[in-house]
Amino acid sequence: xxxxxxxxxxRALARRVGVSPTALxxxxxxxxxxxxxLAVQGxxxxxxxxxxxxxxxxxxxxxAELGVRYVRFALRRPELFKLxxxxxxxxxxxxxxxxxxxxxxYLAGVMAQVFPGAxxxxxxxxxxxxxxxxxxxxxxxxxPSDRRRVVDRRVxxxxxxxxxxxxxx
Numbered sequence: 001x002x003x004x005x006x007x008x009x010x011r012a013l014a015r016r017v018g019v020s021p022t023a024l025x026x027x028x029x030x031x032x033x034x035x036x037x038l039a040v041q042g043x044x045x046x047x048x049x050x051x052x053x054x055x056x057x058x059x060x061x062x063x064a065e066l067g068v069r070y071v072r073f074a075l076r077r078p079e080l081f082k083l084x085x086x087x088x089x090x091x092x093x094x095x096x097x098x099x100x101x102x103x104x105x106y107l108a109g110v111m112a113q114v115f116p117g118a119x120x121x122x123x124x125x126x127x128x129x130x131x132x133x134x135x136x137x138x139x140x141x142x143x144p145s146d147r148r149r150v151v152d153r154r155v156x157x158x159x160x161x162x163x164x165x166x167x168x169x
Contacts, residue, residue, distance in 0.1 A: 002079035008035065035083055036096055042077070042084040043099035047106065049073050057110045059166045064159035066110065067131040068152050074135035075145055081135065104128065114166055130158055 002008060010031055014021040028034045050069050057063055074081040084096075104124055111127065112120035134155055138145035145151055 002038065002083060003077065005079060010034070035087075036094070038080065039084040040095045040099045042080045043096065043103060045077075045080075046070070046073050046084070047099075047103050050103075051106065057114060059114060060159070060163040061156075061166075063110060063114055063127060063163060064156045066107070067127065067134070067159050068155045070128075070131040071135045071138065071151060071155050072148070075138060075151065078139050081139070085132070115164070126162070127159070130162065131155070134158060 006012065008031065010024050010028075011021050013034065014024050024034070028037065049072075050066055057066060104121075107124035107128055108120040111118065111123035115123060134143070137143045138151060143151075143154065
């Protein structure tokens, strides 16, 4: 329903999955709970996109490729991406916070591996911010996103502009 840009309501969702509207309340307290569950799954899907079927990043170019995959995910699943990052999380006990922490921890580990001696947490935040900003610039129409090669090149160039080059082992 999200990707079809249909309004997400409990009644419409219940109709779509073939259950009564009250049946959804056995699993979700309200619409916010459903949206949160979708956001958590989206974060997990994003993590899988970044990590599956690829070797460990070992260079600045590999880090840029993580940025490319991040932006591709956003452009491929725009409504889910907006939902994932569209509202504040409860940082005390929120599954969304835990799911995004897994993502940040992975990125920090990559940065520590690729840029030894640098502050991995700060680099992870900077890299995530760069990819995230580029994703929303494309989603919001501030940068054209109709040609994948152009988008990929733009993301790689942005990362190359801010990350020091590294040698691949």
